[in-house]
Amino acid sequence: MSKGKLGYFNPQKPQEGRITDIGPCHYGQMLPPVIRRNYGKWKSHRILEPGLLVHVSETGEKAFSVRAAAARIMSVEHIREICDIADKHCNGYVRFTTRNNIEFIVDSEEKAKELKTELDSRKHIGGSFKFPSGGTGMGMTNIVHTQGWIHCHTPATDASGPVKATADVLFDEFKNMRLPAKLRIALACCLNMCGAVHCSDIALLGYHRKPPAIDHEVLGKVCEIPLVVAACPLYAIKPITTEDGKKSVSVNIEKCMYCGNCYTMCLALPLSDGPGDGVAILAGGKISNRISPPKFSKVIVPILPNNTPRWPEVTDIVKKMVEIWAKDANKYERLGDWAERIGWEKFFEKMGLPFTHHLVDDYRLAVDTYRTSTQFKFTEHAWAVSKAVGGI
Amino acid sequence: MSIPGQEKQWDKEEKEHRKYSDVRIFTDDQLNNYTEDELKNYKCKHDISQLEQLESGPWPSFVSDLKREAVHRHKVGQDNLMIPADIVDDLLGIVELSYKEGETHWKHGGIVGVLGYGGGIVGRYNDQQAKFPNIAHFHTIRVNQPGAKFYTSDWLRAFCDIAEYRGSGLTNLHGSTGDLVILGSFTEQLEPLFFDLTHDLGVDLGGSGGNLRTPSDCIGKARCEFACYDTMALCYDLTMTYQDELHRPAFPYKFKMKFDGCPNGCTASIARSDMSYIGTWKDDIRIDQDAVQEYAAGKIPANGGAFAGRDWGKFDIQKEVIDLCPTQCMQFDGKKITINNAECNRCMHCIDAMPEALMVGKDQGLSILFGAKAPILEGAQMSCMTIPFMYVNPPYDNIKGVVGKVFDWWIEEGKNRERIGETIQRVSLKVFCEVLGIPPMPQMVIAPRANPYVFFKEEEVPGGFTRDIEDYRSRHPR
Numbered sequence: 077m078s079k080g081k082l083g084y085f086n087p088q089k090p091q092e093g094r095i096t097d098i099g100p101c102h103y104g105q106m107l108p109p110v111i112r113r114n115y116g117k118w119k120s121h122r123i124l125e126p127g128l129l130v131h132v133s134e135t136g137e138k139a140f141s142v143r144a145a146a147a148r149i150m151s152v153e154h155i156r157e158i159c160d161i162a163d164k165h166c167n168g169y170v171r172f173t174t175r176n177n178i179e180f181i182v183d184s185e186e187k188a189k190e191l192k193t194e195l196d197s198r199k200h201i202g203g204s205f206k207f208p209s210g211g212t213g214m215g216m217t218n219i220v221h222t223q224g225w226i227h228c229h230t231p232a233t234d235a236s237g238p239v240k241a242t243a244d245v246l247f248d249e250f251k252n253m254r255l256p257a258k259l260r261i262a263l264a265c266c267l268n269m270c271g272a273v274h275c276s277d278i279a280l281l282g283y284h285r286k287p288p289a290i291d292h293e294v295l296g297k298v299c300e301i302p303l304v305v306a307a308c309p310l311y312a313i314k315p316i317t318t319e320d321g322k323k324s325v326s327v328n329i330e331k332c333m334y335c336g337n338c339y340t341m342c343l344a345l346p347l348s349d350g351p352g353d354g355v356a357i358l359a360g361g362k363i364s365n366r367i368s369p370p371k372f373s374k375v376i377v378p379i380l381p382n383n384t385p386r387w388p389e390v391t392d393i394v395k396k397m398v399e400i401w402a403k404d405a406n407k408y409e410r411l412g413d414w415a416e417r418i419g420w421e422k423f424f425e426k427m428g429l430p431f432t433h434h435l436v437d438d439y440r441l442a443v444d445t446y447r448t449s450t451q452f453k454f455t456e457h458a459w460a461v462s463k464a465v466g467g468i
Numbered sequence: 469m470s471i472p473g474q475e476k477q478w479d480k481e482e483k484e485h486r487k488y489s490d491v492r493i494f495t496d497d498q499l500n501n502y503t504e505d506e507l508k509n510y511k512c513k514h515d516i517s518q519l520e521q522l523e524s525g526p527w528p529s530f531v532s533d534l535k536r537e538a539v540h541r542h543k544v545g546q547d548n549l550m551i552p553a554d555i556v557d558d559l560l561g562i563v564e565l566s567y568k569e570g571e572t573h574w575k576h577g578g579i580v581g582v583l584g585y586g587g588g589i590v591g592r593y594n595d596q597q598a599k600f601p602n603i604a605h606f607h608t609i610r611v612n613q614p615g616a617k618f619y620t621s622d623w624l625r626a627f628c629d630i631a632e633y634r635g636s637g638l639t640n641l642h643g644s645t646g647d648l649v650i651l652g653s654f655t656e657q658l659e660p661l662f663f664d665l666t667h668d669l670g671v672d673l674g675g676s677g678g679n680l681r682t683p684s685d686c687i688g689k690a691r692c693e694f695a696c697y698d699t700m701a702l703c704y705d706l707t708m709t710y711q712d713e714l715h716r717p718a719f720p721y722k723f724k725m726k727f728d729g730c731p732n733g734c735t736a737s738i739a740r741s742d743m744s745y746i747g748t749w750k751d752d753i754r755i756d757q758d759a760v761q762e763y764a765a766g767k768i769p770a771n772g773g774a775f776a777g778r779d780w781g782k783f784d785i786q787k788e789v790i791d792l793c794p795t796q797c798m799q800f801d802g803k804k805i806t807i808n809n810a811e812c813n814r815c816m817h818c819i820d821a822m823p824e825a826l827m828v829g830k831d832q833g834l835s836i837l838f839g840a841k842a843p844i845l846e847g848a849q850m851s852c853m854t855i856p857f858m859y860v861n862p863p864y865d866n867i868k869g870v871v872g873k874v875f876d877w878w879i880e881e882g883k884n885r886e887r888i889g890e891t892i893q894r895v896s897l898k899v900f901c902e903v904l905g906i907p908p909m910p911q912m913v914i915a916p917r918a919n920p921y922v923f924f925k926e927e928e929v930p931g932g933f934t935r936d937i938e939d940y941r942s943r944h945p946r
Contacts, residue, residue, distance in 0.1 A: 077491045077492070077493050077626070077629065077630055077633075077664040077668045078660060078663065078664055079493065079633075080550075081550060081656070081660075082656075082659070082660050083634075083660030083661075083663060083664060084660065084663050084664070084667065085659040085660040085662075085663045087659070090583050090659070091583075093663075093667075094583075094584075094663075094666075095666040095667060096584060096585070096666070096672075096715070097672065097711035097712065097715060098666060098670065098671070098672045098711075099612060099672050099704075099707050099708045099711055100612035100613060100614050100615070100671060100672065100704070100707060101477075101478065101614045101623065101669070101670055101671050102475040102476070102614070102615075102704065103614045103615030103616060103618055103690075103700050103704060104475065104476070104479070105475065105476050105477070105478050105479035105480075105482075105485075105620070106478070106614050106615075106618035106619050106620055106623070107618055107690060108618075109481065111618075111690050111691055112481075115689055115690055116689040116695075116698065118689075118691060118692060118693040118695075119693055119824075119827075120693055120772075120823045120824040120827075121692075121693065121772050121823060122769070122772045122773050122823075122824075123772050123773040123774055123776065124773065125776070126776075126777070129772075131691050131692075131693070139691060141691070145527065145528055146528060146641065147527075147528045147529070147530040147533060148530075148640055148641065148642075149530050149533070149534075149638060149639075149640055149651075150533065150638070150639050150640070150641050151533050151534060151536055151537035151540075151556075151637055151638055151639070152537065152628035152629075152631050152632045152637045152638075152639065153533070153536045153537050153540050153637070154533050154536070155624055155627075155628050155639065155641065156499065156625060156628055158624070159621035159624050159625050159628075160621075162621045163621050167480070168480065168620050168621035168622065169618070169619070169620060169621075170618075170619055170620075170621065170624070171616060171617050171618040171619065171687075172617040172619075172641055172642060173617070174617075174646075174684070174686065174734055174735050174736070176641065176642065181691070200523070200528070200529055200532035200533065200536075201504065201507050201508055201532060201535075202520075202523025202524065202529050202531065202532040202535075203523065203524050203525075203529075204523065204524070204525055204526055204527060204528055204529040204532060205526050205527070205528055206528055207528070208526065208527070208528065212774070213771070213772070213773065213774030213775065213776065213777075214771070214774045214775050214777070215777065220644065222644060223640075224572075225562075225563050225566035225567070225572050225573075225574075226559070226563055227574060227592060227606065227608070227651060228572060228574060229572060229574045229575060229576050229577065229592070230572070231572050234563070234566065234567070236522075236530045237519075237522055237567070240522050240525070240527055240528075240529060240530065241522070241525075243527035244525035244526060244527045247525070247526045247527055250527075252777040253773075253774055253775060253776050253777035253778075254777030254778040255777075255778075264842075267842075267843050267844055268842060268844050269842035269843060269844070269848075270643075270644040270645075270842075271644040273842070274739065274842055274843065274848040275736065275738075275739035275850070303884065306884070307845075307885065309845045309846060335843075335844060335845070336844075337844055337845055337885075339576075341885075343575065343576035348571040348572055349570075349571065350569050350570030350571050351570065353570055353571070363733045363736045363738060363739050364731070364732045364733050364816070365731035365732070365733065365738075365814075365815050365816060366731070366732060366815055366816050366817045366820060367792055367794055367815055367817045368794065370733070370738050370739060370850055372848060372850070382570045384518055384567040384568075384570070385518040385519060385521045385522050385567055386521065386522070407775065407780050407788060408788065408792060408817070408821075439847060440846060440847050441847075
């Protein structure tokens with residue numbers, strides 16, 4: 077590859093030798109030989125131990141896959157170490173899963189076990205594992221997440237930090253397959269949700285709690301006001317002329333739900349606010365069609381503080397939720413399936429969580445979430461209502 | 469490499485294939501230039517005491533990893549890097565500041581990119597440039613990942629060199645949409661970086677902005693017995709077909725395509741893509757009755773052994789498979805499983821639970837669903853079952869016919885920053901069916917509508933909509 081400031085690029089002749097629209101590398105050249113030989117011929121699979129899968133082909137051949145965790149944000153030094161391991165154990169082939177796990181595929185169990193031992197032996201100077209194996213079967217797999225304070229302009233929380241903290245407290249669930257069903261955890265640092273956060277068993281979501289600050293000084297110069305007005309899903313923004321004659325906008329605080337769409341359209345409406353921002357917890361979503369249809373995650377905790385660097389309030393609730401679900405649910409029952417079977421009122425009782433006005437939907441089609449039956453279970457939350465009206 | 473005739477450029481199994489040594493930037497000495505002691509003794513020039521608390525605990529620490537890159541860059545030296553050698557130190561410093569204040573210091577993106585492309589690069593600038601000059605620019609380059617994220621070490625090492633030389637040496641493997649992400653480049657480096665990506669690595673940028681976002685796929689037929697179509701082949705073909713839509717934003721907003729081989733949905737297409745391709749079959753679930761008996765006898769673990777970490781007792785086919793079937797279409801007489809396939813809704817539970825006895829059908833294809841998105845703006849949506857079954861055969865003209873209709877209509881009809889799911893909601897599913905030229909079907913809805921506010925077309929009503937009040941009054945005086 078080129079060296080120097082401009083490399084092979086000549087700004088005087090930008091079109092010279094230019095290659096465009098070639099798409100991704102063709103996957104065919106990246107497949108390990110055992111995969112090529114058996115492409116489309118796979119018959120079944122087993123998980124031999126956490127982090128080790130075997131797939132059996134109709135030809136009788138077997139592919140052994142070793143899975144390990146990764147932090148998603150990855151230095152090239154880390155990737156080079158992955159390459160070293162791939163070169164040493166499987167002829168330089170490696171892949172990544174949709175949930176940011178690393179997978180090495182080999183053609184014998186013996187090689188796979190050696191590789192797994194090697195992965196589990198490597199540690200960072202700071203003490204954490206570099207490539208802990210696991211993430212298979214009925215356990216927690218890698219937590220998918222977004223950029224957070226490392227790189228994003230709209231986050232209400234960090235991503236890598238809370239994920240590291242959560243994965244630390246749930247590490248045993250990554251290493252063991254002892255849960256009633258899969259556990260899929262995800263984090264998005266704002267409502268844009270760059271990840272499948274809204275359909276996860278447990279979702280952590282950065283949330284702003286204050287309307288945008290308005291930079292009247294520059295708004296009219298740097299933003300297209302009609303676009304900003306149109307951006308608001310709740311029609312809270314209108315164009316104004318300030319007292320000193322500047323074109324700007326006003327935000328109706330009653331209507332604003334702090335979604336940040338206006339800020340995405342206009343940099344003069346920043347939203348971040350240290351004390352105001354925090355983390356919401358959602359639960360009970362899923363993507364697979366297995367047994368029950370896919371479901372959205374539901375808000376169970378509206379806001380928790382960004383207590384850096386380890387977000388203890390968040391990880392405590394997540395850990396408790398996993399423990400209660402694991403103890404209480406039937407085999408094959410995803411967290412959301414379990415909560416629906418026992419009833420969400422029982423979920424809140426078991427979790428010991430307050431049920432506040434924040435948790436009753438008041439956005440679009442909220443009526444679809446109202447209970448329209450007498451089929452409910454009595455809990456302390458119910459007695460509180462009866463007491464409030466002098467019923468008991 | 470996708471230049472015609474060069475698709476096997478990096479193929480280790482081919483003679484004359486390209487190797488890391490053909491394109492490398494750094495020497496072995498430069499790559500292995502620090503000791504464990506130097507890493508232990510590394511002191512960031514900024515206070516990072518909070519971040520350092522994220523180095524303990526078992527889960528891989530991104531902070532420890534970032535420190536390693538910081539040390540490596542220092543030792544490589546500024547003369548051998550096009551991006552500040554201290555960029556990672558400044559990044560750690562700014563993140564620590566965010567940990568203290570609880571607010572981000574990244575500004576709104578700017579419009580940066582390469583000539584002739586509108587997407588693929590996300591501009592990012594810092595608002596503390598005086599204190600942290602090395603991260604004044606911190607642009608993201610999205611690089612289109614190969615199918616199912618398979619790599620060879622040669623290619624990845626070459627990618628690492630360029631990400632370190634013309635980037636910060638930090639990446640995301642992978643971004644949420646699926647791209648390889650190079651973090652922390654400066655504006656002046658984008659063109660040379662793009663030049664080397666295309667010429668030497670044989671790879672192109674991914675999508676960003678109002679365009680087709682980088683399509684992504686599950687592992688499919690490469691290593692999965694459940695895959696009902698070749699996800700990687702279809703994903704690659706459509707990615708190549710729609711390169712223009714991917715690189716030059718012409719859409720109201722982003723448009724995502726994701727390819728799941730079966731209803732288990734490992735790429736989350738049903739939750740995350742505007743157009744979800746999900747494998748399915750239309751004949752019978754295949755049954756190996758001998759293997760059923762092995763399961764019944766406890767010789768094969770349930771669910772491929774996924775429950776091994778806890779003693780759940782003996783695998784009970786009746787209780788765990790037959791009784792949990794959502795359509796109750798299965799029977800087990802103690803020896804054999806029978807399935808009433810006409811009643812099966814292909815939820816995958818029995819196949820997931822007994823992969824060695826039950827297999828997806830042979831007559832395979834895919835369903836297409838439309839309209840999934842995250843909450844911004846009108847609320848989250850999942851994809852709506854729209855096309856129940858299509859065969860999947862190259863060159864995929866039937867599928868491209870659908871995509872073409874969708875693009876043509878949505879480019880015209882969609883509002884700024886409106887995902888297609890919201891457009892469909894605004895104009896109605898009925899209109900969308902007309903766009904696709906398909907009749908509605910009960911499979912599109914959970915239930916028919918409960919409110920009777922039905923719109924009729926004028927031609928459906930005898931005499932049409934034009935009323936004559938005189939005629940009415942002739943029968944009904946005032």
